[in-house]
Amino acid sequence: MNKPKVHEIIDSLFPNLDKPTKGTILQNADYLKCAKGTKFISEGRKHHYFYLLLSGGVKSYYLKDSKEVCLWFAFENEFIATIKTFEGEHSNETIVFLEDSSLIRFKTESIKELALTHLSISQWIIKLITEHAVFLEERLFGLQFLSSKERYHALIKVAPEILQKVSLTDIASFLGVSRETLSRIRAQI
C-alpha cells in the first residue's frame, strides 16, 4: 500500500482533474505510516503539512499547567489540519497517534499555491475549511449551551466509537470537565 494507493485517492478526491495538475499534487503528497504514540506537530513549532488519515486515529491537545487538554480527535478518512497550521502560523498544538495509522501527507504551501491557479483545488480547500468551521461551530455550541452531562451524552450519541478509542481522561478534557466529574456523570446513568 503506497504510491498506487495515493493515486487512487487523489482520483477519488478530484474526479475530473487534468493530468498535469494531478501530477503536481502527487509531487506534493506522500504516503506515511505512523506507529502508536508518534508525536506530530510539536508545541510552538511551525508545521508545513496537512493530512488525510487513511486508517488509525489521533488526538490533538494543548498543554495547560502541564496537563493535556484535548481539542479534537480524528479517525479513518478524516482530514487533519488546523487553521493556524494551515495559515503557516505556530501551532502550539501537539498531535499524537492513538493507534498505528496510515495517512497521506500534503505540503500545505504547495497545495495553496496550486489553488491560486486551479479552481478545483480552491473548491477543495473551501470544502475542507467549511467542514472544519462546521465542526468548530458545533463544538462551540456545546460548550456554550450544554451542561457537562448534555455534552457527554451528545458526544456518545454523535460518536459512540470514541468511547472505545479514547481514554476517559482525554474525553473529559475535550468536554471541558475534570475526569472525576466525567466519571461521576457516567456513574449516574
Added chain:
Amino acid sequence: MNKPKVHEIIDSLFPNLDKPTKGTILQNADYLKCAKGTKFISEGRKHHYFYLLLSGGVKSYYLKDSKEVCLWFAFENEFIATIKTFEGEHSNETIVFLEDSSLIRFKTESIKELALTHLSISQWIIKLITEHAVFLEERLFGLQFLSSKERYHALIKVAPEILQKVSLTDIASFLGVSRETLSRIRAQI
C-alpha cells in the same frame, strides 16, 4: 451613499477583477440601511444572503430557555455570515442591529456559483471562511482554557470598544457566564 459606494467597495475587495465578473457581483449585491433594533435572520428561517457591515453594529444570538445567548458581535468593516447560513442550512440564529447600520448584502447562492468559475471569487471565499474559522478557534480556546475572569479580561483587551457598544448582559452570555457573575468579576478589579 448608494450604488457608487458599492462599486468602490467591490473594487477594493477585488483589485484586478474583469468587468463582466464585477458586473455579476454588482447584480447580486446591494446597499442597505438598517435601523437599530431590526432583526435579520430569524430563528429557524433559511437565509440567502451574507453581508459586509459598513457602519453600525450587530449581535447574533440563539435562544436558550427563552433567554438570548450571544454568539458573536460585529462592527464596522466586518463580514456577517455563519457557516450554516452559508451552507444554505437553517440558522436558528437571530441577528439584531445594535445601532443604525449600513451594509452591503450579497446573494450567497449567486456568489458561490460565481466562485465555481472564478478563481478570484474562490480565493475571496477562502479568505472569509478562514477568518471565520480563526475567530471560532480563538473563541473555543477561551471557553476551554480560560476561567470566566480570564475570558472577560481577554475580551476587553482584544476589543475594549465592545464595552461601550454592548450591554453587560449580552457580554455575559457571550462569555458563557451569568450576568450576576460578570458583574462581580467587574467589581473585583
Added chain:
DNA sequence: ATAATTATGTGACATTTGTCAAATGGAATT
C-alpha cells in the same frame, strides 16, 4: 502468574458559579 504501572472510580471538602430576590443606578418619557 505476579508485580508494577496506569486508568478509573469514590469520598470529603473547597471553590466557583448559578439562581432568586431585592436594591441601586441611569436613561428615557411624560
Added chain:
DNA sequence: AATTCCATTTGACAAATGTCACATAATTAT
C-alpha cells in the same frame, strides 16, 4: 422634575464542579 422602565449591582443560598486523597480496576511489563 418626577416617574417609569430597564440595566446593573448586591446579598443569601443552592447547585455544580474542581481538587486532593485514596481505593479499585485494568493494563502492561517482568
